[in-house]
Amino acid sequence: xxxxxxxxxxxxxxxxxxxxxxxxxxxxxxxxxxxxxxxxxxxxxxxxxxxxxxxxxxxxxxxxxxxxxxxxxxxxxxxxxxxxxxxxxxxxxxxxxxxxxxxxxxxxxxxxxxxxxxxxxxxxxxxxxxxxxxxxxxxxxxxxxxxxxxxxxxxxxxxxxxxxxxxxxxxxxxxxxxxxxxxxxxxxxxxxxxxxxxxxxxxxxxxxxxxxxxxxxxxxxxxxxxxxxxxxxxxxxxxxxxxxxxxxxxxxxxxxxxxxxxxxxxxxxxxxxxxxxxxxxxxxxxxxxxxxxxxxxxxxxxxxxxxxxxxxxxxxxxxxxxxxxxxxxxxxxxxxxxxxxxxxxxxxxxxxxxxxxxxxxxxxxxxxxxxxxxxxxxxxxxxxxxxxxxxxxxxxxxxxxxxxxxxxxxxxxxxxxxxxxxxxxxxxxxxxxxxxxxxxxxxxxxxxxxxxxxxxxxxxxxxxxxxxxxxx
Amino acid sequence: xxxxxxxxxxxxxxxxxxxxxxxxxxxxxxxxxxxxxxxxxxxxxxxxxxxxxxxxxxxxxxxxxxxxxxxxxxxxxxxxxxxxxxxxxxxxxxxxxxxxxxxxxxxxxxxxxxxxxxxxxxxxxxxxxxxxxxxxxxxxxxxxxxxxxxxxxxxxxxxxxxxxxxxxxxxxxxxxxxxxxxxxxxxxxxxxxxxxxxxxxxxxxxxxxxxxxxxxxxxxxxxxxxxxxxxxxxxxxxxxxxxxxxxxxxxxxxxxxxxxxxxxxxxxxxxxxxxxxxxxxxxxxxxxxxxxxxxxxxxxxxxxxxxxxxxxxxxxxxxxxxxxxxxxxxxxxxxxxxxxxxxxxxxxxxxxxxxxxxxxxxxxxxxxxxxxxxxxxxxxxxxxxxxxxxxxxxxxxxxxxxxxxxxxxxxxxxxxxxxxxxxxxxxxxxxxxxxxxxxxxxxxxxxxxxxxxxxxxxxxxxxxxxxxxxxx
Numbered sequence: 001x002x003x004x005x006x007x008x009x010x011x012x013x014x015x016x017x018x019x020x021x022x023x024x025x026x027x028x029x030x031x032x033x034x035x036x037x038x039x040x041x042x043x044x045x046x047x048x049x050x051x052x053x054x055x056x057x058x059x060x061x062x063x064x065x066x067x068x069x070x071x072x073x074x075x076x077x078x079x080x081x082x083x084x085x086x087x088x089x090x091x092x093x094x095x096x097x098x099x100x101x102x103x104x105x106x107x108x109x110x111x112x113x114x115x116x117x118x119x120x121x122x123x124x125x126x127x128x129x130x131x132x133x134x135x136x137x138x139x140x141x142x143x144x145x146x147x148x149x150x151x152x153x154x155x156x157x158x159x160x161x162x163x164x165x166x167x168x169x170x171x172x173x174x175x176x177x178x179x180x181x182x183x184x185x186x187x188x189x190x191x192x193x194x195x196x197x198x199x200x201x202x203x204x205x206x207x208x209x210x211x212x213x214x215x216x217x218x219x220x221x222x223x224x225x226x227x228x229x230x231x232x233x234x235x236x237x238x239x240x241x242x243x244x245x246x247x248x249x250x251x252x253x254x255x256x257x258x259x260x261x262x263x264x265x266x267x268x269x270x271x272x273x274x275x276x277x278x279x280x281x282x283x284x285x286x287x288x289x290x291x292x293x294x295x296x297x298x299x300x301x302x303x304x305x306x307x308x309x310x311x312x313x314x315x316x317x318x319x320x321x322x323x324x325x326x327x328x329x330x331x332x333x334x335x336x337x338x339x340x341x342x343x344x345x346x347x348x349x350x351x352x353x354x355x356x357x358x359x360x361x362x363x364x365x366x367x368x369x370x371x372x373x374x375x376x377x378x379x380x381x382x383x384x385x386x387x388x389x390x391x392x393x394x395x396x397x398x399x400x401x402x403x404x405x406x407x408x409x410x411x412x413x414x415x416x417x418x419x420x421x422x423x424x425x426x427x428x429x430x431x432x433x434x435x436x437x438x439x440x441x442x443x444x445x446x447x448x449x450x451x452x453x454x455x456x457x458x459x460x461x462x463x464x465x466x467x468x469x470x471x472x
Numbered sequence: 473x474x475x476x477x478x479x480x481x482x483x484x485x486x487x488x489x490x491x492x493x494x495x496x497x498x499x500x501x502x503x504x505x506x507x508x509x510x511x512x513x514x515x516x517x518x519x520x521x522x523x524x525x526x527x528x529x530x531x532x533x534x535x536x537x538x539x540x541x542x543x544x545x546x547x548x549x550x551x552x553x554x555x556x557x558x559x560x561x562x563x564x565x566x567x568x569x570x571x572x573x574x575x576x577x578x579x580x581x582x583x584x585x586x587x588x589x590x591x592x593x594x595x596x597x598x599x600x601x602x603x604x605x606x607x608x609x610x611x612x613x614x615x616x617x618x619x620x621x622x623x624x625x626x627x628x629x630x631x632x633x634x635x636x637x638x639x640x641x642x643x644x645x646x647x648x649x650x651x652x653x654x655x656x657x658x659x660x661x662x663x664x665x666x667x668x669x670x671x672x673x674x675x676x677x678x679x680x681x682x683x684x685x686x687x688x689x690x691x692x693x694x695x696x697x698x699x700x701x702x703x704x705x706x707x708x709x710x711x712x713x714x715x716x717x718x719x720x721x722x723x724x725x726x727x728x729x730x731x732x733x734x735x736x737x738x739x740x741x742x743x744x745x746x747x748x749x750x751x752x753x754x755x756x757x758x759x760x761x762x763x764x765x766x767x768x769x770x771x772x773x774x775x776x777x778x779x780x781x782x783x784x785x786x787x788x789x790x791x792x793x794x795x796x797x798x799x800x801x802x803x804x805x806x807x808x809x810x811x812x813x814x815x816x817x818x819x820x821x822x823x824x825x826x827x828x829x830x831x832x833x834x835x836x837x838x839x840x841x842x843x844x845x846x847x848x849x850x851x852x853x854x855x856x857x858x859x860x861x862x863x864x865x866x867x868x869x870x871x872x873x874x875x876x877x878x879x880x881x882x883x884x885x886x887x888x889x890x891x892x893x894x895x896x897x898x899x900x901x902x903x904x905x906x907x908x909x910x911x912x913x914x915x916x917x918x919x920x921x922x923x924x925x926x927x928x929x930x931x932x933x934x935x936x937x938x939x940x941x942x943x944x
Binding site (some may be wrong): 027029030031034035036037038039042043045046062063064065067068069070071074087088089090091092093094095096097104106113116117120121132136137139141152153155 | 499501502503506507508509510511514515517518534535536537538539540541542543546558559560561562563564565566567568569576578585588589592593604608609611613624625627
C-alpha cells in the first residue's frame with residue numbers, strides 16, 4: 001500500500017513535506033539546507049527548463065556560463081548589492097591547505113560577474129543589446145529551509161542583458177516578465193499577477209523590480225519570478241562604457257531576470273491534493289501511465305505494450321509491468337501527479353477500448369483504441385484547463401478588499417489570501433502593515449483598481465492599489 | 473581585418489590561447505583559474521551535452537542533482553578518495569558572518585554524495601541497478617590553468633551507478649567507456665584509444681579505471697574520458713546494503729564515469745589549423761554560414777534569406793548581413809570553425825547556384841540551388857570524414873614503438889607522440905620512465921600488440937603493452 005499523507009487542510013506544511021518525499025521528488029542530504037533532486041524531481045525541472053530555454057532563445061538570448069566563485073572585491077563594487085547579499089553568502093577561504101589572499105563567495109546571483117565581463121567585451125553600440133542567460137545553481141546562506149521554496153542551494157536561470165538606452169532595457173524587463181507570466185499560465189497552469197515591487201521589496205541594487213505573484217492553495221503568496229531594471233548603476237560602478245552612435249562614450253542600461261526551482265514548489269502548492277501531486281501536462285515527466293489490468297491473462301501485456309509504442313509517438317508515456325496490484329499502482333501514480341492513467345484489461349481489449357482517468361478530477365472516459373491519437377491530446381488539454389480554472393477560482397475566492405486598517409487587520413487575522421488595498425507610497429505605512437497585520441506588499445499590479453481614494457493605513461491620498469498578503 | 477593568430481607549428485601553446493580567445497569561445501575572468509564560457513563556447517558545450525544526454529537516457533540512465541557542497545566528514549569516509557582529493561578542494565568556512573562548525577568543500581567530484589544518498593534509497597535487489605547521471609560544475613584547486621584543459625572550475629557530467637553484482641558493474645563501466653569512444657569518433661571526429669589505466673594513474677578510490685586517450689595535433693595525449701569500477705569499497709565505507717535475491721544483506725557494486733569541457737580542448741587541438749577552429753559538424757553551433765556577395769545588388773539579400781529559410785529546416789544555419797566585407801567574413805567564420813560556407817552573389821543567382829566551401833580542406837563546390845537538401849548533408853558528412861581521417865593519420869604518423877629504454881628515451885627526447893612499449897607491471901618501472909624520459913603511461917590498450925617479450929625498462933618478462941607519452 002502507498003502510505004497515506006497528511007491531509008492538506010489539516011496541516012498544509014506537513015502535507016507539503018509529505019508530498020515532496022512520497023512522490024520521490026527529493027531526498028534530504030547531509031548538507032544543511034541543501035537537498036537532492038531525485039530523478040522524478042529533476043525530470044520535472046528539465047521540462048520546465050526546456051520550455052523557458054526555447055522561449056529565451058526565440059527572443060534572441062544566448063546562454064553563457066560564468067564562474068561560480070566571486071572575489072570579495074568584485075562583490076563589493078556596487079554598494080546596495082553587496083549590502084543585500086553579503087550577509088547570506090558562503091565564503092571560500094582555503095584552497096587545499098592554503099589560505100587564500102582574498103576570500104571568494106559562492107555566487108548568490110551573478111550581476112557582478114556579468115558586469116566584469118561586459119566591461120571587457122562591450123565597446124560600441126554595435127555590440128548592443130547583449131542578451132545573455134545562464135542556467136546554474138546559486139547559494140544563499142538561509143537559516144531555515146524547505147524543499148524548493150527556500151534552500152541554501154537552488155537551481156535557476158539568471159538573464160543579464162545590456163542595452164543602448166534606458167527605454168530598451170525597460171522593454172526587455174517587461175518582455176521577460178511577460179514570458180514568465182505566459183509560461184506560468186500556459187504551461188504550468190498557474191494564474192499569476194504581474195506587477196511592480198515597492199522600493200522596500202525590490203532587488204538589492206535595482207532601480208525597479210517587477211514580479212509575478214501566484215497564490216497557493218492555502219491562500220499564501222509565492223513570488224514566482226522577478227525581472228529587474230538596473231538603470232546604469234552597475235555600469236557606472238563597473239566602468240562599462242560604449243561608443244554611441246554620436247561617437248560619445250556612454251554607459252549601457254541593464255536588466256536581470258530569474259526563475260528558479262521555486263516554480264516546482266509553486267506547482268505542488270497550487271495544484272496538489274490529498275492524494276498527492278497534480279502535475280501540469282506540459283511539464284509532467286510522465287503524461288500518461290499505462291496500467292494493465294489482469295496482466296497474467298493472455299494478450300494483455302502485449303496489447304498494453306502495443307498501445308505504449310503507439311502513444312509514445314506523441315506524448316511522454318510509461319507502462320507499469322511490475323507485480324504490484326492495480327490499486328497500488330493507481331495510488332502510486334496519483335501521488336506522482338501523472339495527468340492521465342490509461343487502464344487496459346481483457347474486457348477492454350474485447351471491446352477495442354481502454355479507460356482513461358484524469359488526475360485532476362478523476363473523471364473516467366471509455367475510449368476506443370482507434371481514437372487515442374486525438375483523445376489523449378484532448379484530455380491532456382482538458383486537464384491543463386481544469387487545473388488552471390481550479391487555481392483561478394481558488395485565487396478569486398481568497399482575494400479580499402480592504403478600505404480601512406481595521407478591515408485589513410480583521411481579514412489578515414482570520415483568513416489567508418490576497419488583500420487589495422490602496423497605498424500612499426510611503427515605506428512607513430508598508431512597515432506598519434507588516435507590524436500590525438503581518439502582511440507584506442506583494443506587488444503594485446499592472447491592472448490597477450480604485451478600491452478607495454485614500455491609503456488604507458494613514459488616510460493620505462492613495463497613489464496605487466497594492467496586493468498585500470502573507471508569503472512563502 | 474580579422475587579426476592573425478600565432479602559427480600552430482611555431483608555438484602550439486600560444487596558438488591554442490589565441491584561438492580560444494579569437495574564436496569567441498571564452499573570456500578570462502577576475503577569478504583565478506576560472507573562465508567565462510561565451511555564447512559560442514557554451515553553445516558548443518550544449519551540443520556535446522545533448523548528444524551524450526540522449527545516449528545516457530537511451531541506455532536507461534536518469535539525471536539527478538546533488539548538493540554542490542560536501543561536509544568534510546563525508547569526504548573523509550573513503551580513505552583513498554579523500555587522500556586523492558583533499559589537497560585540491562576549495563573550503564567553505566563561513567556562512568555570512570558566521571564560522572561554520574564543520575567545513576564544507578565545493579564538490580571536486582560527487583561519489584561521496586551519491587553514496588550518502590544511495591544508503592538512504594537502496595533497500596532491495598529490486599532497486600538495482602540504480603543508474604544516475606549528473607550535469608554540473610566542479611572545482612579543483614589547480615595551481616596552473618588553461619582554458620578547457622585545466623581549470624579551477626569546469627563543467628562535466630558524472631555518472632554514478634550501483635549494481636547487484638560485480639560483473640554487472642564491470643559491464644556498465646565498459647558500456648559507458650564505449651559510449652564515450654563512439655561519440656568521440658562518430659560525433660567529434662576524434663579517434664581514441666580505449667584502454668585501462670595503470671594503478672598509479674587510476675582514480676582515487678577506484679579498483680579499475682578505464683580511459684579513452686586522444687592524440688592532439690602536436691603529438692601530446694589528452695585523456696578525454698574515464699570510467700571507473702569501484703567494487704564495493706565505497707558501499708562498505710558508506711554502509712550501503714540491500715537484501716539480495718537469497719534474502720541476505722549484501723553490498724552493491726559501483727561505477728562512475730565522466731567527460732568534461734576538456735572535450736572542447738580536444739576538439740580544438742585535434743582539428744584546428746592556422747586559420748583557427750575547425751569544428752565537427754555534429755556539434756558546430758553553426759554548421760553553414762551564408763555569406764551574400766555584392767549584397768547591395770538587387771535581389772541578393774532576398775535570395776540569400778530564402779536559402780537560409782530553406783536550409784534551416786535540416787541544418788544549423790546563419791546568415792551574415794553585416795556591412796563587413798566578404799573577405800572579412802570568410803576569415804571570421806574560418807576562425808570560428810564553421811564547417812561549410814555558402815556564398816551566393818548575383819552571378820550565382822543567374823545560374824541558380826551557390827558556392828559551398830568546406831572548412832577542413834577549403835574545397836569549393838558549385839551547387840545547384842535545387843540540390844541543397846542533398847548536397848549540404850553530404851558535404852557535412854564529408855567534412856566529418858575528412859577531419860576524422862586527418863586526425864587518424866596524424867596519430868598514425870606520431871605513434872612509435874620502442875623495444876629498449878635507450879630507444880624510448882631517444883624518441884621521447886626528439887619527438888612528441890605515443891610510444892608503444894612493453895611493461896612488466898611494476899610501478900617502479902613506470903616511475904623510472906617518467907623520470908628518465910618524461911613520459912607517463914597513457915593506458916594499457918584493449919587492443920594489445922606484442923612489441924617484444926620484455927619490459928622496456930627493466931628487461932623482466934612483459935605483462936602488457938602500454939601507450940606512453942606526454943600529456944595535457
